[in-house]
Amino acid sequence: MEFLQPSSWAEALEMKSANPEAMPIAGGTDVMVEINLDRHRPASIIDLTRVPELTEWAMEDGLLRIGAGVTYTRIIDELGARLPGLAMASRTVGSPQIRNRGTVGGNLGSASPAGDAHPPLLASDAVVELASVGGSRRLPAREFFTGPKRNAMRKDELIAAFLLEPAKGPQQFSKVGTRNAMVIAVCSFAIAIDAERRHVGTGIGSAAPTPVTAGEAETFLEGVLDEGGMWEKPAEVDEAALTRFGELVAAAARPIDDVRGTAAYRRHALSIMARRTFGWAWHEYRMKASA
């Protein structure tokens, strides 16, 4: 096995270009499991923990641009107020040890349908920045996931960063698992209310071949809020509309039966999580409106 250790972003991109099969490693929370348990033995491995550019974040034209190597712990501590949905999801990742090492860039690279960061990224219309020696490109998270543990990256590319707007309204995240810590989601759901654009964003985890959004559910709920004039004068959303929202979220999923749960359970849980998380978020919106 070859061990590559670039100390700058330019060097990392050159190494990846010269070794397109090289497996990138950051916090190691996925890659090391594969190696330790002998499930996968990459011919070469490229350590990104010495690339300072990847550990930085900054505001850039109204968007937060967050380096792929920023850990979950740092997202919670440094960005929790601006990205509450992603911070909530980050708190459910593994354990303190895992959050101290794991990165959103790694989550995107692994592209597991169950990745905890993915639903909030989808709900907030995040963009993934990929780079190679030839230059960089930005891809909406909604187009990034192409299959179970597959993404739209070329072999000569690395994940540089992800970009998203600071929250423009309440955000929530919910995840079902057998305990609070150290679980892979049975299913998960994120919601982001954008009061400026009058948009409700959604993200579903672990209930389809990739993380997905629930477009019809978003449109339906926006319609309910628009019709009721609720963005200006937020009132309680009626029970029937909430139920319908839950049904549409469940319908957007394409779950399977597996060791963690059945497809039917996942659909049921999603419909509940959708109405619950919207209920929490809408309550917060109403409180702020009346304050």
Added chain:
Amino acid sequence: MKVGCTVNGEARIVDQVWEGESLLSVLRERMGLFGSKNACEQGECGSCSVYLDGTLVCACLVLGGQANGREIVTVEGLLEGEGLHPVQEAFVEAGAVQCGFCTPGLIVATHDLLRRVPEPTEMQVREALAGNICRCTGYAKIIDAVHLAARRMVALQRAAI
């Protein structure tokens, strides 16, 4: 390949490390530091918890090469002179140690909690130790031990002022 790092304050270099080898394996098999335990090798159990540049991590998930030039503190490095660290003493006294296999990891994780949060609530203790699995105790005495250690360390600190 060679891996050079500072371990418990001492510069160490080991050679002939396999490129895919974890820091845990480097510590145990190459450096003879057997305090950090090897159990799950997938970051689930916390038995190999160590500090890497002051951050609590699972040594099994750190690639040996990633530790190059870094500072590692293992459970062995927490001893105060010849004596046990107050966290270790508290674990012994509270009966938080049964088979002992998870203990080193729990000690390091507790040490990390108490330097960040000197007087944690039970919820904070549970959250901080959620990545450390014990299959003997049922955790009640572990949580008692953390509170005992916290009380003593806070008292020691107050006495020192």
